[in-house]
Amino acid sequence: MVIDVYDPNYLAYDFGPAHPFSPVRLEMLLDLLHELGHPVGPMAPQPVSREDLLTVHSEEYVSAVEEADRGEPVTDPDRFGLGTPDNPVFPGMDQAARYLVGGTLLGAHLLFYDKAQTVIQLGGGMHHAQRDRASGFCVYNDLAVAIRYLLDHGATVAYLDIDVHHGDGVQTIFYDEPSVLTISLHESGQYLFPGTGEVHELGKLHGRGRKLNVPLAPFTEADSYLRAFSAVVPQALAWFRPDFLVVQAGADAHAGDPLADLLLTTQAFETLFQRCLEYADKFCRGRVLFTLGGGYDVHSVPRIWALLYLTIHGHPVASELPASWRQRWQERLGVDLPAAMHDPNPAYPPVPLREEIADHNRSITNRLLDSLMPYWYGSV
Ligand SMILES: [Zn+2]
Known part of the structure; x- marks a missing residue:
């Protein structure tokens, strides 16, 4: 059974009209699904309590968010990452962020108590939020709170992050945790925020060999991306055999994204979502929680997340x-939107560059797998 999770309060998570993390993307998605004849019929979460947040965040940080939310001046923006250009403070921020966490935590509850086999949380995916700091548009780390809940109930969790940016917050929070496998495929931190996610970041102490990073070259296109994905993800899941899979399904690896340089198509995303479901079936009895994430191109994001929704529900994909x-949305936004669900075949990059990038990504993938083998099958 599939359950959708959503609450209109998610739309209040809004850093302002000039900020890329706009709730308009979510409104476009819900409207698109409605027009496609598959309106979302969600369960609505409650905002999480302070105690829930404190399972992964520091008390000082949660207090700082609450104070900023009450309008108290942020005296040291760098300390907590609040009041920065990426994370400006807005009225209602604390509550809106708590709703996002509540949705992802509800998804974890539903999976844990067998109320659903698959959950799609139509929001959240705030993977950059750290224990004691907001970062990269993320205030509270909904993914980490949900994963921590599952761990505290004795489960093991694999976390798969296909957002174009490294899933640094989730990785850091569980860096020494043996019961969490994290896998992040992203554009290399040499070129992109947050600058981390190198192959050598394998975890520490008992968590070592359980934090996987695939830093891809800029201009990586669909074929090379899917090869790297298929080389790493099923092998890691087959080894780890999680109880649950949590997928951060950011849409910003698409070619049209203004903040990054990977070149995925909508077709590639559809394939990725199908594979995620297939791997969940194969390695963790189908128990998977999807969240949204980054994605800043209004031309592609509603289509990608509609594909996610339709794929999960087994609905046919309209062409x-x-x-x-x-x-409606062209008039409202003053942009020209595509007529088709899927992208035309891309002409870029040209073949020699495409091969060079594919070779580079292959060597990164091989290096990662080589460095993991001693931890997975050796005596380390
Ligand atoms: Zn991102």
Whole structure:
């Protein structure tokens, strides 16, 4: 059984009209699913309590968010990452962020108590938030709170992050935790925020060999990405055999994304979502929680997350987007939106560059797998 999780309060997580993390993307998605004849019928979460947040965040940090939310001036933006250009403070921030965490935590509850086999949380995925600091548009780390809940109930969790940015917050919070396998595929931190996620970041203490990073070259296109994904993810899941899979399904690895340089198509995303479901079936009895994440291109993000939703629910994928939806959002946003669900075949990068990038990514993947073998099958 699939359960959708969503609450209109998610739309209040809004850093302002000039900020890329706009709730408009979510409104477009819900409207698109409605027009496609598959309206979302969600369960609504409650905002999480302070105690829930303290399972992964420091008390000082939660107090700082609450104070900033009450309008108290942020005296040291660098200390807690609040009041920065990435994370400006807005009224209602604490509550809106707690709703996002509540949705992901509800998803974990539903999976743990067998109320659902698959959950799609139509929000969240705030993977950059650290224990004691906001970062990269993320205030509270909903993924970490949900994973911590499952761990505290004796489960093991594999976390798969396909957002174009490294899932640094989740990795750091569970860096020494043996019951959490993290896998992040992202554009290399040499070129992109947050600058981490190198192959050598394998975890520490009992968590070593259980934090996997695939830093891909800029301009990586779909074929090379999917090869790296298939070389690493099923092998890691087959070894780890998690009780649950949590997937951060950010859409910013798409070619149109303004903040990053990977070149995935909507077709590639559909394949990725199918594989995630397939691996969940194969390695953890189908128990998987999907969240959204980054993704800043209004031309592609609603289509990608609609594909996620349709794939999870087993609905057919329409080839054309509803004309009424296009017209409404074109007028509202003043942009020209594509007519088709899927992208035309990309012309870039040209073949020599494509091969060079594919070779580079292959060597990164091999280096990662080589460095893991002693931890997985050796005597370390
Ligand atoms: Zn991102």
